[in-house]
Amino acid sequence: AFALLPNSLEGYGQAFVVSDDQKLDWADILTLITRPLQSRNIDLWPAQPLTFRDSLSCYSMELKSVAGTLLEVMAKNLGVAPEEFSTLFQDQTQAVRINYYPPCPRADEVLGLSPHTDGSSLTLLLQVNDVEGLHIRKGGDWYPVKPLPGALIANIGDIVEILSNGVYKSVEHRAIINAKKERYSIATFHGPREDSVVSPFAEIGRGASRSICR
């Protein structure tokens, strides 16, 4: 009923399927746009269970506030003028992706999600159940990120890497599969206003970025 339509990223299924020969990720995904409010396609929001729509609305509002605080702190850290920053993030976009990874007896032969970086500014990720699966890449090696009950993982996305001129790096990550246990995660992507043009903040020149990195 909520299947992804062709050329859309919103709904239930798998995005980025471009060929019959392609190896698919071992995951079922429901992606919904949650902000700005006028971008919500409420027909794609399941009406069952009855609490779903209200819960998602509340979750969206709370995470918007967490993301806003974190982005503000990063801007301060970078020495960016608050106005420049707030213009970009006023009416920010947000999408929630609910990932379900079924168990697979041949878990080492499949990937839940192939390696990627998020195109967002900032992703807040909830590992819903206590099954390990998220890996992040650092210096060519993959490191597991263990689930902590109730904790959100803040992953930097491509937009913040661009805005900060590389001071904050968009983290490459993937999800692996468990042979016996299913796994759930919820990724909430925060992006700039839909009509914004993104480039490194004027305050951060190349020299500045090098010295902060050190």
Ligand SMILES: O=C(O)CCC(=O)C(=O)O
């Ligand atoms: O399931 C995870 O831990 C990763 C999810 C993810 O990277 C994504 O949805 O973009």
Ligand SMILES: [Fe+2]
């Ligand atoms: Fe991701």
